[in-house]
Amino acid sequence: MTKLLIISTQAPYVTSAAQDALEAALAASNVGVEVTFVFAQQGLYQLLDGQDSTCVQRKSIAKQINVLPLYDIDAVYYIAEDMIDLALSSQALTSTAESIDTNKFNQLCAVSNAILRF
């Protein structure tokens, strides 16, 4: 099975990147690609539990992240070092994503057949 790593690096709603990354993940999983999804850098803001997208009239990114496991995307991670850099706490982030360090992230990159970065 082909292993695809998607790295989502941008804050939600500001650009379409977060939404585009999620749509790519679902399309890939749908045809049997094994998807690993990693949030890095400003992308960690997508995981904030308290986000409310109604004022920008967009679909909630957090809600879409929380249903990834229903689409066979169980490997959802964020980079712990980036959380510290952004002064975020793990309690503020959705529990769908697990914390990994940069060593684990490097391993994920090494074992993936393809990488897409958004």
Place this chain on the structure above:
Amino acid sequence: MFVMNKFLIFVTRSPFDSLNGLTALSFCEAAIELGHEIEQVFFYQQGVQQANVDIQPATGEKNLLAQWLAFSEQTKTPLNVCVTASIKRGVLSEPDATAMRLHCNVHCAFNPVGMADYFSALNTSSSCDPDALICMQF
């Protein structure tokens, strides 16, 4: 020993706002010149604008669309544009334009496809396969 590689190209930026498309095209031309193969070029995110016939380059500037067309014609490389990403950006294929009673602005040399098309191509190969496709994102 020469090893021929097969590439899947993923283009994500529009022609005027970024050099992304030109860089991708230069990569494709160089790869083919060296004997490699380009399995398909897939246009996603703002990259769907590369297929937009309504974009008019300024006088004296290169027309990237014309270059994509020449490349595709010479090398028979499929140019695939993501339908979902393009509708949201006002880049409409013939069936969508007809359904919405709007005008079609995707050049007919580009194939409107779903993202699944790109990932299915990726899924046909694995890292153990000597003919594994290499995914290049621009």
